[in-house]
Amino acid sequence: MSELDPPYRFPDYRSTAFRSPSKALVMPPAGLTELTGPRFGHGDVRDSDADLTVHGSSEAIGERIIVHGRVTDADGRPVRHSLVEVWQANAAGRYIHQGDQHPAPLDPNFVGAGRCLTDDEGRYRFTTIKPGPYPWKNHTNAWRPAHIHFSLFGRAFTQRLVTQMYFPGDPLFYQDPIFNSVRDERARKRMISVYDHTATRPEWATGYRFDIVLGGAEATPVEDGEA
């Protein structure tokens, strides 16, 4: 098990108490079941799925941002044509979810879910709204730093990753047990995007770069050229 990932049980994050496996993990024999995974095609996504700001009758409210980066494997090879799913709170820190009871406004022009495929170089790009921080009940006056949830498939079951992207300089990092469940400081900082002025579009949106490195083995590390 990688030391870089958070443990299943992290007492500061209270919900892990009864949801954390406690027995030693078992290493499966290497076989195609875990070394392969679903393939994705352009039928899976529409171009508009990568712009979270255009699904209402008018502009979504908040700070428009461009989030982009590259998905690579542990050896630095691009992960091509692979699905990236994102979801997030709106600018006020509210999710369009019936379970979210935070008394902040919903934005009728912002759902907060998107998806895209990585390109030939493993790159992805979303246009969205900078999410707000929001309170939760983990501890007294607990607030989640602003974040965007990311779901990645890579090329194999072993590479499947769900993570969160954070924003640089967030003052709420110090009190967030989810962010700090990653105990290795350098690994933890890899979840923080970097402000990227080269991705900023004049008179339109600021840019953030978030590169993602997937671990895990796969069956076909060579280029297969397939979508």
Add this chain to the structure above:
Amino acid sequence: MTEYTYEVTDTSTSAGPTPSQTVGPFFHYALPYEHGPRLAGPDRPGVFRLAGRVVDGEGNGVSDALVEVWQADEQGRFVTEPGVYAEATGAGFRGFGRCATDFDGRFELHTVKPGRVPTVEGRQQAPHLAMSVFARGMLRRAATRVYFDDEADANAVDPLLVSVEEGRRATLVATRAEDGYRFDVHLQGDRETVFLDVFAR
């Protein structure tokens, strides 16, 4: 045009894998999709319901978990045609499935029993699915396999099953039910499911 550049503290990041974080409680409007639970079309011979429950260490159903499976077809071949969100119509087969749990932790998938898939070393394995469980309160996914209780001979020599202590093997085996199979995932406790280390990096 003038550009300004002032020196600021370097925030560059280090190389290495991106850590896992919890899927959180609010994924329902983003990840589940209409055809997610159906890997095999209704007309495919042998299609069955694989139903179960995700249960926490106190015995309560986990109402905000997401279950995913990946498997071979009946001949032990993995789907390579792209497309996962599309519906598996007729006798079609997709290989990947996803289902969010309901208020009581229940999930259900519609699929077929995969053929046998050898290990990379050429050892035969019993029919099985790969399964991931994500949930609020899980900082990383739990990965496991789903075997079938009517494959006793194949299960008896399966390299993974025989490597697991005997008393825990049953946690990896779906049991025959009226319209398919039943497979519960116990995240913790006396009946904790055997979870796999697929995180090698």
